Amino acid sequence: VDIASGADHLVILEKNGKVYTIGCGEQGQLGRASLRTLTGESRRGTKTLLTPGMIIKKAKSFIANAIWASTYCTFLREEKTGDVYGFGLNNYHQITTKKSKNEFEHFPLLTKLKNVKDIAGGSHHTVIMTNDKKIYSIGRKDYGRLGLGSLKDDVTELTEIVELRDKGIVSISCGAENS
Secondary structure (H helix, E strand, O other): OEEEEOOOEEEEEOOOOOEEEEEOOOOOOOOOOOHHHHOOOOOOOOHHHHOOEEOOOOOOOOOEEEEEEOOOEEEEEEOOOOOEEEEEEOOOOOOOOOOOOOOEEEEEEEOOOOOEEEEEEOOOEEEEEEOOOOEEEEEOOHHHOOOOOOOOOOEEEEEEOHHHOOOOOOOOOOOOOOO
16 A cells, blocks of 8 residues: 655555565665674575565554655554654664664664654655644754754754744655755
């Protein structure tokens, strides 16, 4: 029922709520493979990456009702709870969670995102639209990609783009370094 595309990966949502990924996974954006597998160094080589594989959460009854892909990240929303999970490159907090010791997360992590209508992202930033039409951004500050004006530091917490409040925004989109 839906396909989302990142820079070099695809996310596929089936009618039954199962989510599959395929493609390059070096930044963890496939959400289903170990670091060794992601680099193609496993015994199976790249076969695991180039064959659609299902994202499995702890509960096998996990049913998604939405998917999004940014350049190197993937997001999915659980149907019953509305919880949003993210995985992939997180060197600038793009998946809206704290950075771990690695610069990416290769398995789904629960985010703090709530009431999400749409997610878009570039290489190092993410933009969120909520159901009440508020727009938020997080990530690398360079080139004004966050829509927050001149910033001294990168943004590590989801921040509302106040200038867009009450502007009637209905859709969001990002390129690699712009929104």
